[in-house]
Structure formats: structure tokens, C-alpha cells
Amino acid sequence: MSITLEAFTQYAPRSSRKLLDNIALTVEDRAFVALVGPSGAGKTTLLRAIAGLSSHSEGTLLIDGLPIHDRPVQDRGIGFVFQNYALFRHMTVARNIAFGLDVLPRARRPDRAAIQRRVTELLDLIQLPHLAKAYPDQLSGGQRQRVALARALATGPRLLLLDEPFGALDPLVRRDIRRWLRDLHDRMNLTTILVTHDHEEAMDVADTLVVMQEGRIVQAADASTLNAAPQTPFVMEFLGETLKFPGTVRSGQFVPDNTDIAPFPFEGPDGDATAFIRPHDVFLLPGAGQASVEKRPHFSNGLFRYQIVTAEAAFEMITPTDLSPQEMQNVRVDISRGKIFYPAAASEDPPKPA
Amino acid sequence: MTRQSSRITPVVLTLLSYTIIGLLIVLPVVLILHEALRQGLHTALETLKDPEARSSIRLTACVTAIVTVINTAGGVAAAWTLTKYDFRGARLLVSLIELPISVSPVIAGLVWLLLFGRQGWWGNWLGHHGLHIAFAVPGIILATLFVTFPYVARTLMPYMEQQGRAAEETAFLLGAGFWKTLIHVTLPDAGWALLSGVLLTTARAMGEFGAVAVISGHIPGVTETMPLHIETLYNGYQSVAAFAMAALLVLVAMTTVLIRMFLERSFRKQHP
Numbered sequence: 001m002s003i004t005l006e007a008f009t010q011y012a013p014r015s016s017r018k019l020l021d022n023i024a025l026t027v028e029d030r031a032f033v034a035l036v037g038p039s040g041a042g043k044t045t046l047l048r049a050i051a052g053l054s055s056h057s058e059g060t061l062l063i064d065g066l067p068i069h070d071r072p073v074q075d076r077g078i079g080f081v082f083q084n085y086a087l088f089r090h091m092t093v094a095r096n097i098a099f100g101l102d103v104l105p106r107a108r109r110p111d112r113a114a115i116q117r118r119v120t121e122l123l124d125l126i127q128l129p130h131l132a133k134a135y136p137d138q139l140s141g142g143q144r145q146r147v148a149l150a151r152a153l154a155t156g157p158r159l160l161l162l163d164e165p166f167g168a169l170d171p172l173v174r175r176d177i178r179r180w181l182r183d184l185h186d187r188m189n190l191t192t193i194l195v196t197h198d199h200e201e202a203m204d205v206a207d208t209l210v211v212m213q214e215g216r217i218v219q220a221a222d223a224s225t226l227n228a229a230p231q232t233p234f235v236m237e238f239l240g241e242t243l244k245f246p247g248t249v250r251s252g253q254f255v256p257d258n259t260d261i262a263p264f265p266f267e268g269p270d271g272d273a274t275a276f277i278r279p280h281d282v283f284l285l286p287g288a289g290q291a292s293v294e295k296r297p298h299f300s301n302g303l304f305r306y307q308i309v310t311a312e313a314a315f316e317m318i319t320p321t322d323l324s325p326q327e328m329q330n331v332r333v334d335i336s337r338g339k340i341f342y343p344a345a346a347s348e349d350p351p352k353p354a
Numbered sequence: 355m356t357r358q359s360s361r362i363t364p365v366v367l368t369l370l371s372y373t374i375i376g377l378l379i380v381l382p383v384v385l386i387l388h389e390a391l392r393q394g395l396h397t398a399l400e401t402l403k404d405p406e407a408r409s410s411i412r413l414t415a416c417v418t419a420i421v422t423v424i425n426t427a428g429g430v431a432a433a434w435t436l437t438k439y440d441f442r443g444a445r446l447l448v449s450l451i452e453l454p455i456s457v458s459p460v461i462a463g464l465v466w467l468l469l470f471g472r473q474g475w476w477g478n479w480l481g482h483h484g485l486h487i488a489f490a491v492p493g494i495i496l497a498t499l500f501v502t503f504p505y506v507a508r509t510l511m512p513y514m515e516q517q518g519r520a521a522e523e524t525a526f527l528l529g530a531g532f533w534k535t536l537i538h539v540t541l542p543d544a545g546w547a548l549l550s551g552v553l554l555t556t557a558r559a560m561g562e563f564g565a566v567a568v569i570s571g572h573i574p575g576v577t578e579t580m581p582l583h584i585e586t587l588y589n590g591y592q593s594v595a596a597f598a599m600a601a602l603l604v605l606v607a608m609t610t611v612l613i614r615m616f617l618e619r620s621f622r623k624q625h626p
Contacts, residue, residue, distance in 0.1 A: 013440050053523055074529035086520035090542045100528035103538070155528065 001064055001077065001159040001191045003027040003050060008059035010049055019045045021215040023059070027193060027208075032185050034202035035195045037212035037238070043195040044083070046212070047161050050193065051080050063159070074104065076159075079152030083164040085144045087136040093147050094119050094132040100155040122150040125184075142173045149181075153188075160185070162194040166201060178205050199239050211235050233341045236276050243282065243315050245275040245335060254340055260291040260310035264336035277338030282317035284308075289332030293323065308333060383604055389597035401595035402602065406575045410583035411602070413491070417579060418559040421498045425555050429506025430548070434540065436507075437514040438522060448511075455504050462500045463568025466493055470569075489571035494579065497565035502558045509551035513544050549617060553610045560606060 003026070010020040020042050027033050035043040048054050049061065052068040061068055063076065088096050095102075101115045110118070123129045126146035136144055145165060152160065165181070166174040182205050185192045196202050202209050203223040210220040211234075219231040230236035247256035247263075254266040254275060262285060280303070284293065296305035296316065303318050310333070390398050401407060432451060436444055454462065470477045470487035477488055487493045521543065525535040541548060563581040570577040574586060580603055587596035 014442065051527060053527070073526060078527060080524065080527045082520045082524060084520060086524045088521060088525075088539055088543065090545070099525070099530070099538075103525075103528065103530040103534050151524075151528070 002029045003159070003191070003193075004060065004062040004065070005050075006060040008049070008057065008061055010045060010054060010057040013056055018215055020049065020057070023217055025210065025217060025220065027191060030189055030191055031208060032182070032191075032206045033193045033208045033210060034206035035193065035210045035212060036197065036199050036202045037218075039197060040214075041212040042215040043197075043212055044163055045215075047163055047193060047195050051078055051161050052076065053080075074108075074155075077155075077157045078159045078161060079149075079155070079157035080161045081145075081148045081152050081163065081165055083167055085136075085148040087144055087148055087151070089136050091135075092132065093128070093134050093136070093139070094123070096136070096147060097122050097150045097154050099151060104155075118154060122154060125153075126150045141168045142177065145169065145177065158189075158191060160190045160192045162192070164195055164197070166196070166198075174201070175204075181205065211238060213238075230339065233274070233276055236339065236341075241279055243277050243279060243317075243335075243338075245277070245338070247273060247275060249273050249340065249342075256335070258310055258312045260289050260312070260331075261333045261335055262288070264334070266340055268340060268342075271342060273340050273342050275335055275338040275340055277335045279305075279316055280318040281335070281337040282308075282319075283334040283337075284317075284323070284327065285332040285334050286327045287330050289330060291331050291333060293328040293331055295323075295328075383608075386597055386600050386604055389593065390601040392597075393594055397594060398598040398601070401592070401598045404595070406578070407583060407595065407599060409575045410578045410580050410599075413494070413578070414560055414580040417491070417494055417498055418556055420495055421502055421559045422552060422556050424499060425502055425559075426506050426548075426552050428503065429510060429551060429555075430536075430541070432507040433510035433514055434536070437511055438519055451504050451507050453504075454501050455508075459497075459501050459562065459564030460568055463497050463565035466496050466500075466565075466569045470496075488569055489573065489577060491577065493569040494566050494577060497569045498559050498562050501562050501565050502555045505554040505558060506548070506551035509547050509554065510544055513547035514540070517543060546618065550614060553614050557607050557610050560603060 005023050005025045008020060008023040008025075009018055011017065012019055023046065025046075035046060037043055045054070049057060050063075050068075052073075063071070063078075068076065088099065091099070097119050098115050101110060101118060104110075109115075119132070120129070123132055126149065128143060128146060131139065131143065131147075136147070139147065145168075149162075149165075162181075166177060169177065178201060181192075184190070194202075194206065199209070208220060208222055209226055211218045211226070213234050219226060219235050221229075226235060226239055230239065236242055245256045245258060245261055247254055247258075247261075249255075249266055249268050249270050249272075251270065252265055252267060253263050254273065255263040256275065291308055291310040294307045294309065296307055298305065303320055304322055306317050306319065306323065306328075308315055308317060308331070402411070432447075436448055436451075467488055468474050470480065470493060472478065472481070472488070474488065480487060485492075487496065517540075521539050522535055525539045530538065561581055562579075563585075566579055567582060567585075570579070570582065572578060572582055572586070574583070578586065580599055584596050584599050584603070587593075587599065
């Protein structure tokens with residue numbers, strides 16, 4: 001199921017404050033898209049708008065080429081899972097799952113046995129066949145999450161919308177459910193949009209990440225594009241640990257203010273700019289400068305952390321190599337793999353990777 | 355010293371609460387029963403067979419039933435509208451709903467009288483068309499409706515507010531329309547609060563005196579409800595009859611309280 005938003009703006013109820021500002025987004029059929037961004041970026045608002053749950057909006061929102069409100073709810077084929085799951089507390093798990101089928105108009109409602117079969121099928125799918133008669137209060141977070149998903153899938157939707165689906169789960173369960181969800185998406189030919197504030201989770205499960213900030217889409221791309229060519233400093237910072245080095249661009253070179261950091265060639269207009277770099281893209285030039293390096297006690301995944309102390313600042317880098325004492329003396333820092341961003345006013349042009 | 359006082363305080367507080375409840379709630383009930391049975395159960399029951407007494411019981415039962423049904427529907431609608439939708443003036447409506455609790459029932463009775471009485475705004479015109487509201491049963495129903503309107507709405511609203519809208523939105527996205535959502539999702543979930551409100555409305559409707567006293571005109575055998583009849587009997591020095599009827603009212607009220615308690619317990623067991 002494809003979704004198209006054009007110039008879509010949504011206002012807060014009874015005010016002119018924009019919750020979503022001029023959104024343009026296309027989600028292809030069978031895509032797996034993650035909406036990411038800090039709290040308050042408008043991720044959930046956008047998801048609810050796609051589900052047809054919001055008013056006070058202007059612009060275009062098409063589902064398979066048709067405005068969403070032109071189609072009765074039963075025919076929209078949208079499954080929605082709320083952040084708190086919103087299970088019906090007074091119904092058993094089986095009745096929760098059957099709800100979407102139970103409320104179909106009589107003419108289109110499957111008979112009792114068929115509904116029962118479908119519920120059993122879904123309970124098997126979510127690997128909870130023994131919990132049909134349990135009430136939501138008796139389930140763990142992960143089980144509730146899966147029941148909510150089964151309920152959303154019961155009517156055979158083609159578009160699945162998930163609001164922070166893994167938010168309340170512990171890390172191990174999170175990873176399992178994430179993989180399981182991805183597998184489900186592929187098997188059932190779904191189009192899936194999920195909201196999360198965790199970029200690693202998003203990169204793990206989704207094909208496309210839509211980075212949002214203050215009601216706007218900052219960048220929509222796959223994980224490697226976002227890493228290689230972040231559109232703004234915000235995208236870069238949001239996607240991982242980032243070091244910042246202010247400096248100036250002067251005749252084809254970026255010259256950091258910090259003299260312990262080596263200038264490097266950069267093609268761009270002269271002026272103030274900042275280099276952004278991941279700690280693992282930093283390299284050392286031993287014997288070329290004044291900075292000293294200290295080893296940090298903790299390292300993980302076979303990577304070492306070093307604290308670099310320059311005259312003006314201290315920061316940490318990550319490297320797979322275990323540095324020898326000689327390599328840790330009088331170093332100069334090479335940040336030529338960093339990305340240069342000009343101050344906000346000039347950042348309209350897409351920056352080039354250095 | 356402090357250790358001792360910390361042990362004594364709960365005991366003192368418990369005793370105090372029992373004394374207060376005993377004096378203010380249990381004692382009057384016991385006294386009413388005692389007075390009613392002063393000349394034996396048989397005499398007490400005989401007084402209830404009096405035609406005027408029976409008429410008042412019938413009228414109260416009838417008014418209570420009608421009022422409870424109407425106010426349950428109205429209260430659910432009001433609570434739903436005020437908690438599940440955002441709109442201008444919602445806060446004002448919430449405080450207006452509470453008005454009948456804060457305004458004296460006598461004033462409510464007077465307002466209806468002003469509107470529908472012989473000298474009232476619409477009373478004359480309606481009277482010409484054969485519709486009598488003041489000093490008749492419709493007036494009593496109107497007055498009781500006004501006085502008991504807040505109970506269902508006010509017991510449901512905090513609960514519905516706390517539920518949020520996610521369940522309704524889920525039901526909507528799963529294809530349930532307004533009525534199906536209300537009947538299958540909202541009300542069962544708010545079941546306990548709703549029942550509580552309905553029973554409160556019932557109890558309050560049975561006992562309403564002030565508003566009804568003003569608008570009913572106190573016509574024995576026609577517009578006298580149980581509380582009004584009790585007053586008539588008492589003022590006529592028929593104290594056994596008065597207390598017998600009072601005892602009946604008290605017993606019905608206590609039954610509703612017990613039903614509430616029983617249902618609450620079974621509800622808790624079902625949803626630990």
C-alpha cells in the first residue's frame with residue numbers, strides 16, 4: 001500500500017501552532033519505514049495523520065492514490081498498534097484479537113468458526129497459543145505487544161502502523177520482536193511504518209529512515225546514505241556519537257581553531273564552519289603535534305577508547321588498534337574524514353562530504 | 355514517648371472513625387427501625403397498605419425508574435462528549451454539570467414552578483393544551499431529573515479521562531462504529547464506574563425532597579412521593595406510619611449500597 005503526503009501541515013487544536021510543517025513523503029508499497037527523531041518532533045502525530053486519526057490538517061494525504069477519508073474505515077486496510085497497546089481490558093486475548101472481525105457488518109462477517117480459526121492462526125503466529133483465555137492484565141509487556149499486533153493483523157491489513165512498538169520492552173525481547181516483526185513484514189507483503197526514538201533500532205529493522213525535527217522531515221534515506229551524507233548537523237548528531245570541531249574554510253582548506261588538529265583540504269566557500277566527525281573516524285599522526293593520548297579503561301566489541309588531550313579541549317576517539325606508547329606521544333589529530341557544515345543560515349545547500 | 359504515641363495514634367483514629375460513623379450513620383438508621391417497629395412488625399406493615407402510602411410508593415418507584423434511565427443515558431453522553439472530544443467551552447460545561455449539586459434543590463423546584471406554574475412563562479399555554487407539569491407527575495420527574503443529573507456523568511468522567519482515547523481509537527481503526535465502540539469498548543470498561551453512578555442516581559432520586567416538595571404541590575395520593583408522604587404523616591402525628599415508610603426507604607437505599615459493594619467485590623475478583 002503506498003502513501004503520499006504533499007505539503008501536509010497539521011495544526012494544534014484551536015491554535016495556529018504547527019505540529020507538522022509542510023510534510024512531503026512518499027512510502028512505496030511494501031516498504032518498511034521508520035520515523036525517527038527526538039520527542040516532540042512530530043513522529044507520532046504524522047503516524048496518526050496517516051491512520052486518519054487527526055483533524056486540523058491541510059495538504060494532501062493519499063493512500064493508494066485516494067484521500068483517506070474517501071474510504072470507509074473497514075475498507076482502509078490499516079492496522080495500528082498504539083504505544084501503550086490499548087488492549088481492551090475487559091476482553092480475553094482471543095476476543096481482543098477477534099474484535100476487528102466481530103464488528104464487521106453482518107453481510108461481510110465470517111461465521112463463528114471462521115473467526116475462531118483466524119484467532120487460533122494468529123495466536124500461533126505470535127507464539128502465544130496457550131493464552132487465548134487470558135486477560136490483558138495477566139500478560140507481560142512483550143506478550144501484550146504481540147497481542148496488540150495480532151489484533152491489528154486480524155482483518156488482514158496491508159498497511160501496518162506502529163507507535164513506539166518496542167518502547168516498554170527489555171533489550172533482549174526488543175531485539176527478538178524486532179527481527180520477528182521484520183520477518184512478518186516480508187512474509188505478509190505488508191507496508192510498515194514505525195515510530196521510534198532509537199536510531200539503532202530503526203537502522204536494524206527499517207529500509208528507510210525518516211528523520212524528523214520540530215514537525216519537519218529533515219532527511220529521508222536508507223541507513224548508509226544517512227551515514228555517508230547527512231543533510232544537516234542534526235541528522236549527523238542524531239544518528240550517533242559526534243565530535244564537533246569549529247574552524248574556518250579558507251582557500252580550499254578547512255582550518256580547525258584547535259591547532260592540535262590538522263587542517264585538511266575542503267572545497268567550499270570561505271567562512272566559518274564546523275567539522276562533525278564520528279569518534280571512530282578520528283586518526284592520530286604521531287610525532288606531528290603537541291597533544292597527548294590516554295587509554296580509557298573500558299572497551300567493547302574489540303574497540304579501544306582513547307582520551308585525546310589537546311591544549312584547548314579533550315575528547316574521546318575509538319579505534320580497533322591497540323596503540324603503542326610511542327604512538328601516544330606528541331600527536332596531531334587527523335579529522336579529514338569528518339563532514340563540514342556551515343552555520344545555520346548558509347546550510348541551505350546540501351553539504352559535500354569531505 | 356514518640357514511639358508510644360505512634361502506636362496509640364492509629365488506635366485512637368480508628369476508634370474515632372467508628373464513633374463518628376456510629377453516631378452519624380448507624381444510630382439514625384437503628385432509631386428509624388426502632389421507631390417503625392415500636393408497635394410490632396405487623397402494625398408497621400399495615401400502615402404501608404394504606405392507599406395513600408401505596409400511591410406514594412408507586413409514584414416514587416415510577417419516577418425513580420424513569421429518572422434513572424434518562425439520566426444514565428444523558429450522563430453517559432455528557433461524560434463521553436466531555437472526555438473524548440476537545441472543544442471550546444468544555445470546561446464551562448463540566449462546571450455546569452455540577453451545578454445541581456451546589457444549588458439548593460428548593461431553587462430547582464422554584465425554577466420549574468416559574469416556568470410551568472399557573473402564573474409561569476409557559477404554564478398557562480401548556481395548561482390550555484391539556485399539559486399539566488407543575489403540581490403533576492411530569493413536574494416531579496423534571497425536578498428529580500435536574501437534581502440527579504450530575505451523578506452518572508461525574509462518576510464516569512474521571513474514569514473515562516484516565517482511560518484516554520486509545521481504546522476508542524483502536525476500535526475505530528478496527529472498523530467499529532460509534533455505537534459498537536460505545537457498547538463493546540467504552541461502557542464495559544467503565545462498567546464499575548457506570549454502575550456506581552446509576553445506583554447513586556437511583557438512591558438520590560428516591561430520596562429527593564426539596565425540589566419535589568416545591569413543584570408537586572403535596573397532593574396526597576396524587577403527587578406525594580415517599581419522602582413527602584413521610585413528612586405529611588409525621589406532621590399528622592402518625593409517627594409509626596411515618597417511620598415505617600422511612601424504614602422502607604432506608605432499607606431500599608441500604609440494598610443499593612450492598613449491591614454496589616457486592617458487585618465491586620466480584621468485579622475486583624474478576625480483574626485482579
